[in-house]
Amino acid sequence: MTTKSMSPQVTGTSPRVPRLKTPLRIGFILREHFSMVAFTAAVDTLVTTNLVTPEPAFEHFTIGAVGRTVLSDLGIEVSAGTDLKSIVVDPSQVDMLIVCGGYRSQLEPEPHLLSILKTADQKGIRLGGLWNGGITLIQAGLMEGHTCALHPDNHAYVRENYPAVKVSANAYELEDHHATCAGPVSTLEMMLKLIGQLLHNPHIVRAVREILSCDQVAEQVGPMPLNVGDDPTLPxxxxxxxxxxxxxxxxxxxxxxxxxxxxxxxxxxxxxxxxxxxxxxxxxxxxxxxxxxxxxxxxxxxxxxxxxxxxxxxxxxxxxxxxxxxxxxxxxxxxxxxxxxx
CATH class of the missing domain: 1.10.10.60 (Homeodomain-like)
Incomplete structure (x- = not known):
């Protein structure tokens, strides 16, 4: 007896989903000690989106920042699909690159990575950063005059060394062709917002949210303030x-x-x-x-x-x-x- 797999269906009015000639390709650049939770949250939104669209809307692949084997913050080694030396920075090959950082990811600039990001930006490829991955975009000179969301531990570093960059009080930011977030929870919200911008279909975003955020108390509406430890119940x-x-x-x-x-x-x-x-x-x-x-x-x-x-x-x-x-x-x-x- 065979079973027929059932994809989750979008409830309510059936949306007109844009049919993409080619799925949008998103590459995740994994830095050493990257946050596994943030990375999987980002990938999960793309995979889940494909479940609620008639045709796959996204493809994703991984890029090792220092080789094809990258150590995550959990001590788990991840085999990347390619490395920086092999990546082709071409709009016909990739639509977005997201740098994945983490609490222990080093902040020292990597010249080759910065060069790739600059080239991608010049060619109109979207760029993103998870956790302190946004600092790499800053070091590449791509965030001057723009707003960047970062983990609170990195605010002082950026304010002291890159005063032209606006450090956001929100947990995630989408500005122009840049998307940044402060940690794992805000990664999900950032990706949902990004998917909404790319697909122009709020019904799809709501369907993905219902699947991935069914246990949240309430849907996030508007900006997501960055909680730096204060108790809102304080006087x-x-x-x-x-x-x-x-x-x-x-x-x-x-x-x-x-x-x-x-x-x-x-x-x-x-x-x-x-x-x-x-x-x-x-x-x-x-x-x-x-x-x-x-x-x-x-x-x-x-x-x-x-x-x-x-x-x-x-x-x-x-x-x-x-x-x-x-x-x-x-x-x-x-x-x-x-x-x-x-």
Whole structure:
């Protein structure tokens, strides 16, 4: 007895699906330690789209950034279909290239990869970046004056080194021919939005969403704000104070200035922090600046002095003492032994 496979059907009014003469080809460039979850989320949207269209709308293939075998962030080796040396950057061969990064993907520029992205951009091929894959587009000089969505850990690096790039407060961005997102969850949303733009059919997007996001509480509507750790249930005054601290790292505001911004006394502000965050405003602000400094330390080659000043410390010695108190290791030692940093 044979069974007939049933493809998911689009509910409601039957949509007019554009018949593509050739499926759109999307290549995923896998960098070492790329996020497997983000990558599979992106591929899953393409495969699922093909299930709800009368003809395949997409083809995908993988490209190893450093060879045909790439190690993912889960320690799983993935065999790529091709590598950078073999790829043909031609609009007749590929419609979009997406750089897949991850939490531990290195930020050092790869000249050959940057050259390929520049060529692709010149030929009108769409480009994308998952997690910190967007940084590769930035390093290729393709995002100046544009908005780029990145993982929060990479915001400081980009703001310090590429001030012409607008770091997005959203978890994903689609602008012109560029698509970027901050992590695995936003990858799905970015890809759904991208598919909607490419196929011009909201019914298809809704069908794919219903299959892949059936367990979500509600459908994402509009921009997807990047959650940087604040609890939305915190008092409005406290949320404002936290936002002010994040926006004033290099030149920290005094506690008096912070309190005045929310019409509180210093004592009231201290009680607010103690009650909801179990810490003092000064301690929270210091740790915020140290986290910023640590990111610069790990992701840039800037001097300790430059990093200390960029993080609001009046001297490198003061910065080093505070850093050691917090992390148990000096900034210079942390830079020399990144494996000791979590």
């Amino acid at each position: 409005e005054a406290l949320q404002t104070l936290l936002a002010l601290m994040r926006a004033n790292i290099e030149e920290p505001l005094t506690l008096v200035e912070l309190a005045q911004c929310v019409n509180l006394s210093r004592r009231q502000m201290e009680r607010l922090f103690q009650s909801h965050l179990d810490t003092s405003p000064s301690r929270y602000y210091l740790e915020l600046r140290l986290v910023h400094a640590r990111r610069l330390l790990m992701q840039t080659n800037r001097s300790i002095l430059d990093i200390s000043l960029a993080s609001g410390f009046v001297s490198s010695s003061h910065f080093s003492n505070c850093f050691k108190d917090c992390y148990g290791i000096t900034p210079s030692a942390a830079r020399q032994n990144p494996s000791t940093q979590k």
